[in-house]
Structures are given as C-alpha cells and as structure tokens.
Amino acid sequence: MKTNYYDYIIVGSGIAGLYIALLAIERGSVLVLTKGSIDDCNTKYAQGGIAVAMGKDDSPELHFKDTMAAGAGLSDAEAVCILTEEAADCMADLIKFGVPFDTLNGEITLTREAAHSVSRVMHAGGDATGEHIEVTLSREVRAAPIKVLENCLATEILVQKGKVVGVKALDCQTGSVDDYVCNSLILATGGAGRLFKYTTNSDVVTGDGIALAFEAGAEISDMEFFQFHPTVLRLPGVAPFLISEAVRGEGGILKNVEGHRFMPDYAAKAELATRDIVARSTVREMKKTHSDRVFLDVTHLPSRLITTRFPHIYRFCRNHGLDITKGLIPVAPAAHYLMGGVKVNSWGETNIPGLFAAGETACTGVHGANRLASNSLLESVVFSKRIVERTKTSASPESCQPSAVSRPCCLPEREALPKVPSLTVPNLQSLMWDKVGIIRSGKSLEEAAGIVATWESCLPQPGDRPSYELNNLVLCARLVTEAALLREESRGAHFRTDFPQTSPEWQKHIVFRKNAVK
Numbered sequence: 191m192k193t194n195y196y197d198y199i200i201v202g203s204g205i206a207g208l209y210i211a212l213l214a215i216e217r218g219s220v221l222v223l224t225k226g227s228i229d230d231c232n233t234k235y236a237q238g239g240i241a242v243a244m245g246k247d248d249s250p251e252l253h254f255k256d257t258m259a260a261g262a263g264l265s266d267a268e269a270v271c272i273l274t275e276e277a278a279d280c281m282a283d284l285i286k287f288g289v290p291f292d293t294l295n296g297e298i299t300l301t302r303e304a305a306h307s308v309s310r311v312m313h314a315g316g317d318a319t320g321e322h323i324e325v326t327l328s329r330e331v332r333a334a335p336i337k338v339l340e341n342c343l344a345t346e347i348l349v350q351k352g353k354v355v356g357v358k359a360l361d362c363q364t365g366s367v368d369d370y371v372c373n374s375l376i377l378a379t380g381g382a383g384r385l386f387k388y389t390t391n392s393d394v395v396t397g398d399g400i401a402l403a404f405e406a407g408a409e410i411s412d413m414e415f416f417q418f419h420p421t422v423l424r425l426p427g428v429a430p431f432l433i434s435e436a437v438r439g440e441g442g443i444l445k446n447v448e449g450h451r452f453m454p455d456y457a458a459k460a461e462l463a464t465r466d467i468v469a470r471s472t473v474r475e476m477k478k479t480h481s482d483r484v485f486l487d488v489t490h491l492p493s494r495l496i497t498t499r500f501p502h503i504y505r506f507c508r509n510h511g512l513d514i515t516k517g518l519i520p521v522a523p524a525a526h527y528l529m530g531g532v533k534v535n536s537w538g539e540t541n542i543p544g545l546f547a548a549g550e551t552a553c554t555g556v557h558g559a560n561r562l563a564s565n566s567l568l569e570s571v572v573f574s575k576r577i578v579e580r581t582k583t584s585a586s587p588e589s590c591q592p593s594a595v596s597r598p599c600c601l602p603e604r605e606a607l608p609k610v611p612s613l614t615v616p617n618l619q620s621l622m623w624d625k626v627g628i629i630r631s632g633k634s635l636e637e638a639a640g641i642v643a644t645w646e647s648c649l650p651q652p653g654d655r656p657s658y659e660l661n662n663l664v665l666c667a668r669l670v671t672e673a674a675l676l677r678e679e680s681r682g683a684h685f686r687t688d689f690p691q692t693s694p695e696w697q698k699h700i701v702f703r704k705n706a707v708k
C-alpha cells in the first residue's frame with residue numbers, strides 16, 4: 191500500500207491535470223492517472239485560444255465585465271476577479287514551459303471572439319492552440335520526475351473519516367484494480383460532452399470525475415448549464431469538427447440553406463452574439479427550412495487570411511473535399527462545454543477535505559449560466575495554480591464551505607417506467623440530444639428524467655472501461671436533466687419553451703449532494 195502513496199494524485203491529463211502536475215512536483219511526489227493515452231483529452235482540440243487582458247485597450251476590469259455579462263447573473267464575482275487578474279501570471283508559466291503562442295514583431299498576437307469587447311485571445315499555430323498546449327505540457331511532464339499511468343481509469347474515490355485518502359483505479363489493459371493513496375486528490379477529468387448525440391468532445395469526456403465526486407459525497411452544481419457550440423461541421427460520414435468562434439470573429443457570416451443571412455434577424459450583434467443565442471437561432475432556421483444544417487460563409491474574406499489564420503480548419507475541410515475559401519461550410523450546433531460540475535471554492539477545494547477539482551470538471555463559478563469563449567483554458571490554469579498554492583500552505587487541506595444561498599439537495603426519487611428503450615450509449619445520447627438539448631421543455635425533460643431514472647435503477651455492475659463510462663454518463667444525465675427540470679426559467683445556455691423568460695427568483699444555483707438532508 192505504502193508504495194502507492196503520493197503527495198498529489200491527479201486524475202486526468204488535459205491542460206488542468208498536466209499544469210497542476212508541473213507545479214506540484216516542486217512541492218512533493220506526483221502521480222497522474224489517465225484513462226487513455228496522455229494526450230486523449232479535449233484540450234488538444236481547442237482552437238480559438240486563451241483569453242487574457244493584455245492588449246493596450248484592455249484591462250482585467252474589462253475582461254471581468256465581459257465575463258460577468260456572459261454569465262447571465264450567475265457568475266461568481268470573486269471567482270471572475272481572480273480569473274481575470276491572475277491570468278497574466280499563468281500565461282507567463284505556459285510561455286516558460288514552452289507553449290509557442292503566435293507573435294508578430296515579437297509581440298503576442300491577440301484575436302477577437304464573440305462577446306469579448308476587444309481582441310484578447312492568445313493563440314498558437316493559428317487555430318491549433320490546444321494541440322500546442324497539450325504537446326508542450328505532456329513533453330514537460332515526461333521530462334519531470336512525475337509518474338504517469340496511462341490506460342488507468344479512476345473508478346472510486348477513497349474516503350476515510352470524512353477525508354479523501356486516495357483513489358481506486360482500473361488498469362484497462364490488465365484488468366487489475368489498485369488503490370492509490372495520497373494527501374491531495376485532484377480531479378481534472380474534463381466535462382461530459384459525450385452525453386449528447388452531437389458533440390465536439392473527445393470520446394474520453396464522459397463525466398467520470400463528476401460521477402465519482404457525487405458518489406463520494408461532493409457537491410455538484412449548475413449541471414443544467416451545458417453550452418452548445420453553434421458552428422460544428424456537419425458533413426455526412428465526418429465526425430463533428432469544430433469551426434472556431436474566431437472564424438465569425440474574423441468576419442464569417444451564417445446563412446440558412448436558402449442563402450439568407452439570418453443572424454441579424456435575431457440579434458443586434460448578429461454573428462457575434464453569445465453562443466447560446468447563435469445556437470438557438472440556428473436551430474430555429476434549420477427547423478424553418480427543414481434542414482439539418484446551415485452554412486458558414488467565409489468566401490468573401492481574403493484566402494490568405496483564412497489559410498494563415500485558420501490553417502487547421504482549412505486543412506481539415508480540404509481533406510474532406512471542401513475548399514472553404516471558395517465554398518460554404520455546412521454547420522450545425524453540437525454539445526461543447528459543461529459550465530457546471532464539482533463545486534469548488536476559489537482554491538479548488540470541494541466540500542470533502544483532501545478532494546480538489548480543476549478544469550472543466552470543476553464548477554468554480556466563473557462561467558455562471560454561459561461561458562465566454564476562450565475562458566475555459568484560462569480557468570483551468572488559474573484555478574489549478576491556486577490548488578497547488580493552497581496545498582503548499584495547508585498540510586491538511588480544508589474544504590469548501592456549504593453555500594449559504596443554495597443548500598444542496600438530493601436527486602428526486604422517481605418511479606421506474608414500465609417500458610423504456612434499452613440502455614446503450616447511442617440511446618442515451620439521442621435521448622439527451624432530443625429531450626435535454628438546446629431547446630428544452632418541462633414535458634421533454636420529464637420524459638427524459640423518467641427514462642434515465644429507470645436506466646439508473648437497473649445499471650449493471652461495471653467491470654471494464656465502457657461499463658464504468660456508461661454508468662457515469664447515466665448519473666450525469668440524471669443530474670443535468672433534474673437540474674434543468676428544477677430551473678423553471680430560461681437563462682444563459684438553459685432555455686425552456688415553457689419558461690422562456692429569466693426570473694429574478696432563479697438567480698441562484700442548483701446544487702446536488704448524494705447524502706443531503708431531504
């Protein structure tokens with residue numbers, strides 16, 4: 191048992207996990223567990239970049255203002271202040287580790303994205319920011335005395351006397367299960383995009399950290415807020431591929447299949463409106479025109495701008511027979527980012543001592559009801575750094591105090607339905623897309639909640655990676671659906687046809703905890 195002891199155990203090897211590992215190794219021994227290979231994650235797919243207020247016309251205050259506005263009344267001001275003020279310091283770390291951000295005449299180049307007041311998004315390799323980050327950080331981790339176990343799936347958080355003491359993990363190649371013991375356990379397992387039929391997310395993103403934390407008694411917040419990206423390539427036989435927000439930022443326009451530019455009909459900011467508005471407007475246009483797609487048009491932009499600013503997107507489309515400098519790009523919305531997750535305080539601490547969460551799996555409160563583009567990579571590093579700071583100063587970590595405004599509640603009990611579709615990942619993803627997707631209603635959510643609860647009541651005992659992932663997806667589906675049902679209003683990314691307005695009564699968070707008092 192003692193040989194499996196580490197000061198820090200980090201679950202996940204995206205930007206959050208690797209960045210923490212590189213900082214934590216200065217303080218003690220570090221183990222990174224990751225269920226695939228080191229670079230299986232969402233991070234490597236990030237295109238647009240990282241938002242940091244460093245331009246001459248920018249300031250952390252302005253970045254704060256934009257982030258708070260996007261969050262639709264639910265962003266935590268203290269967390270957003272930390273995010274925007276500590277951003278530059280974390281960027282200096284990334285540069286020190288070797289991330290090759292794009293420069294012009296020695297100055298970092300900044301681009302503009304929807305709902306940002308100014309250009310403030312740093313990028314690398316044009317639109318290959320995430321790949322550069324992942325490659326750089328994993329190279330640094332490999333070179334440091336950090337133990338990395340690939341194909342190792344965390345299956346249970348070990349808690350003793352109310353404190354987290356480690357994690358149980360399955361070696362996906364040999365099938366053996368081991369306990370790993372630590373002082374600080376950090377979940378950096380990403381979001382839950384694989385809940386939905388159409389998603390930009392990697393297939394490793396199955397909500398594992400959220401499910402494990404919930405089972406261990408951690409608070410889970412804001413699960414109803416799932417961001418759908420409006421422009422994801424929709425080509426037959428091609429997996430969903432993100433067409434970055436920055437393409438609209440550079441002047442790309444959206445047209446329906448009849449050739450009409452529709453965004454000005456819906457929002458004054460047209461294509462630069464927030465993602466939720468563009469995604470919903472797109473769904474409405476698709477319905478109106480009986481089509482499963484709209485088009486993104488960049489043919490009016492200089493070809494050189496497209497090929498140099500978006501080389502990755504240009505190449506990907508060209509490899510699938512589409513020259514985007516000459517032809518329209520077929521796109522449709524897809525699930526992209528989970529604003530909710532494991533509730534943490536501004537030091538990344540959960541309500542269970544010894545358990546931390548970082549990156550997309552955490553709910554720090556910065557995104558509120560809607561994430562501002564390019565704030566998630568930033569959130570991953572800013573709050574990861576604070577976890578290491580916190581564990582440096584406190585040998586026995588404290589825990590996140592229960593929120594005064596939102597008392598945690600239990601998942602409601604539901605009767606099993608007599609007849610439901612069989613439980614498979616595609617059936618679950620279709621159900622979530624159709625009933626709990628971009629446009630929801632009480633009726634569709636009730637239907638989904640009943641089916642998911644029935645599935646939950648007869649889950650098989652998990653034994654391998656697919657079965658653990660399926661169980662985790664079912665639990666996350668329940669959390670998302672029940673939270674969406676409870677929230678009887680529309681706000682940010684959560685839209686209900688039966689409650690289309692934002693209600694001041696709902697300016698609060700929905701927090702679930704397994705053993706909360708009913």
Ligand SMILES: Cc1cc2nc3c(=O)[nH]c(=O)nc-3n(C[C@H](O)[C@H](O)[C@H](O)COP(=O)(O)OP(=O)(O)OC[C@H]3O[C@@H](n4cnc5c(N)ncnc54)[C@H](O)[C@@H]3O)c2cc1C
Nearest residue numbers: 202203204206225232233238239344380549550564566567
């Ligand atoms: C296509 C795309 C484009 C994006 N573009 C941007 C952008 O331009 N700017 C921006 O700010 N954000 C962007 N985002 C969002 C951003 O990339 C993610 O929020 C961020 O990368 C999440 O990092 P992470 O470290 O939290 O998780 P991930 O990078 O998803 O990594 C999660 C890790 O956890 C591991 N894991 C999961 N479960 C287990 C388990 N049970 N046991 C062991 N390991 C486990 C996974 O294998 C993986 O290594 C984009 C996302 C996508 C999908």
